[in-house]
Amino acid sequence: MEATEVKERIFLSSPHMSDEGYEMEYIKEAFDTNWIAPLGENVNQFEKEFATKVGSKAAAALSSGTAAIHLALKAAGVGEGDIVFCQSLTFSATANPIIYQNAIPVFIDSDEKTWNMSPEALEEAFEKYPNVKAVIVVHLYGLSADMDKILELCKKYNVTLIEDAAESLGTYYKGQHTGTFGDYGIFSFNGNKIITTSGGGMLVSNNEEKIAKARFWATQSRDQARHYQHSELGFNYRMSNVVAGIGRGQLKVLDQRVEKKRYIYEYYKRELSELEGVQFMPSNEWNEPNYWLSSMTLTSIVRPADVMEALERENIESRPVWKPMHMQPFFKKYDFVGKGVSERLFGNGICLPSDTKMTDGNLERVVKVIKSVIEEND
Numbered sequence: 001m002e003a004t005e006v007k008e009r010i011f012l013s014s015p016h017m018s019d020e021g022y023e024m025e026y027i028k029e030a031f032d033t034n035w036i037a038p039l040g041e042n043v044n045q046f047e048k049e050f051a052t053k054v055g056s057k058a059a060a061a062l063s064s065g066t067a068a069i070h071l072a073l074k075a076a077g078v079g080e081g082d083i084v085f086c087q088s089l090t091f092s093a094t095a096n097p098i099i100y101q102n103a104i105p106v107f108i109d110s111d112e113k114t115w116n117m118s119p120e121a122l123e124e125a126f127e128k129y130p131n132v133k134a135v136i137v138v139h140l141y142g143l144s145a146d147m148d149k150i151l152e153l154c155k156k157y158n159v160t161l162i163e164d165a166a167e168s169l170g171t172y173y174k175g176q177h178t179g180t181f182g183d184y185g186i187f188s189f190n191g192n193k194i195i196t197t198s199g200g201g202m203l204v205s206n207n208e209e210k211i212a213k214a215r216f217w218a219t220q221s222r223d224q225a226r227h228y229q230h231s232e233l234g235f236n237y238r239m240s241n242v243v244a245g246i247g248r249g250q251l252k253v254l255d256q257r258v259e260k261k262r263y264i265y266e267y268y269k270r271e272l273s274e275l276e277g278v279q280f281m282p283s284n285e286w287n288e289p290n291y292w293l294s295s296m297t298l299t300s301i302v303r304p305a306d307v308m309e310a311l312e313r314e315n316i317e318s319r320p321v322w323k324p325m326h327m328q329p330f331f332k333k334y335d336f337v338g339k340g341v342s343e344r345l346f347g348n349g350i351c352l353p354s355d356t357k358m359t360d361g362n363l364e365r366v367v368k369v370i371k372s373v374i375e376e377n378d
């Protein structure tokens with residue numbers, strides 16, 4: 001029997017600390033001043049630096065992107081029985097906080113042109129539920145949604161818009177950073193995102209009062225009093241000063257990470273786009289993506305599952321496109337407005353390894369496997 005060599009694992013997207021060691025410098029500062037928690041200088045500065053980077057007036061550093069969505073909904077006044085429109089093609093963290101607030105999600109289909117919320121489906125939903133309280137749009141895989149049309153509809157119906165920009169830090173729509181168009185924007189620094197703090201999130205808004213209020217809720221809603229007094233329900237959602245130090249260091253290499261992600265995307269596109277049935281994620285002239293995950297659809301006799309299995313045999317990680325929320329056992333009792341686009345993207349989509357530590361040799365390995373599976377069956 002021949003001994004098979006275990007090949008080096010290629011990841012979808014894994015943490016990548018700066019070569020310069022920026023993160024450690026900020027962490028060291030926190031340790032040297034014995035100020036590792038709760039809040040502190042790293043948190044204050046990370047909020048300021050982040051707000052400047054994306055072009056928002058204010059930001060609140062939180063324990064996760066999910067917490068940021070939860071507080072955005074609360075700030076929007078979403079409560080029991082309220083309807084919230086939510087993009088169906090996304091990660092469950094977008095939708096779960098709607099349930100935390102005892103509100104009712106209505107899921108909205110995607111558009112082939114953006115993979116994100118379809119303005120046509122959104123308009124149809126507004127006609128069906130004119131009393132809706134908030135809309136959550138997502139910028140998946142670093143592609144931006146068609147914001148002009150979505151904003152126009154939200155203005156027309158006078159509804160709060162929340163942007164889930166967890167996957168789109170570094171993505172611009174018509175020159176403006178995603179997450180800054182709506183009333184609230186949220187970001188994530190989870191381990192697989194374009195930059196990471198090991199775990200964390202950010203809520204941004206131009207409404208400074210609302211951000212101050214979010215910070216208050218996130219620190220157990222402690223009233224101004226020496227004794228512990230609470231007039232509102234509180235949460236433990238703040239980011240620690242150590243974690244914020246990682247964030248400050250990572251923010252310095254964001255542009256480098258976007259550049260590498262774009263390089264990976266262009267490599268795949270050059271090598272794979274001519275293959276039978278392959279279509280890459282959409283590009284639009286008004287969208288400057290961060291290319292967080294290079295993704296494509298495959299419509300041929302070779303199924304995405306065949307490609308993903310072949311990659312796994314070579315110790316290469318890949319994933320299907322998100323399974324839409326209206327198809328999830330937990331969420332399927334809620335209404336869905338659309339025409340089957342998100343189902344199709346889920347059925348045909350593949351997210352390719354887009355780890356910024358990948359070498360050209362790694363990219364070659366991925367491309368070779370995909371080419372052999374597709375060409376073999378042609």
Ligand SMILES: *Cc1c(COP(=O)(O)O)cnc(C)c1O
Binds near residue numbers: 065090094167199200
């Ligand atoms: C990662 C992610 C979140 C959640 O962020 P966490 O920081 O992990 O809570 C929300 N929405 C989308 C689209 C995500 O990809």
